[in-house]
Amino acid sequence: MMKFVVALLVLACVANQSSAQLEVTVQKSDFNRAVQDRFCCLIAQNMCTSSCAGQDCAATCTGRCGLFGLFTCGPYTCSAVAGSTCTTTTTTTTTTTTTTTTTPAPST
Numbered sequence: 001m002m003k004f005v006v007a008l009l010v011l012a013c014v015a016n017q018s019s020a021q022l023e024v025t026v027q028k029s030d031f032n033r034a035v036q037d038r039f040c041c042l043i044a045q046n047m048c049t050s051s052c053a054g055q056d057c058a059a060t061c062t063g064r065c066g067l068f069g070l071f072t073c074g075p076y077t078c079s080a081v082a083g084s085t086c087t088t089t090t091t092t093t094t095t096t097t098t099t100t101t102t103t104p105a106p107s108t
Contacts, residue, residue, distance in 0.1 A: 022051045022061040022078070025069050040065035041073035045081055052078035057086040 024047040026040055044063020051061055055078050063073035078086040
């Protein structure tokens with residue numbers, strides 16, 4: 001029963017993540033049980049590489065493994081795991097300077 005409550009809390013936290021965060025869940029079908037504990041984060045990082053393609057390079061990706069996804073890997077920034085396939089937003093700022101010169105009127 002306690003695991004169920006913890007799982008619900010984790011799901012509630014995941015649901016509140018911002019859009020700049022990605023999350024992948026490594027399933028049993030992604031690898032066999034013998035390598036699960038050793039290679040879960042490696043597989044999660046590889047899945048994040050795929051998930052980050054086309055996403056903002058500043059976004060992060062977190063991998064989840066194990067029962068109810070309680071084991072967390074990362075977060076990995078998309079720029080670190082998918083630097084060649086993520087997108088970078090560039091902001092250009094233009095500054096205009098106006099100089100006004102006042103010349104005194106000639107004396108009469």
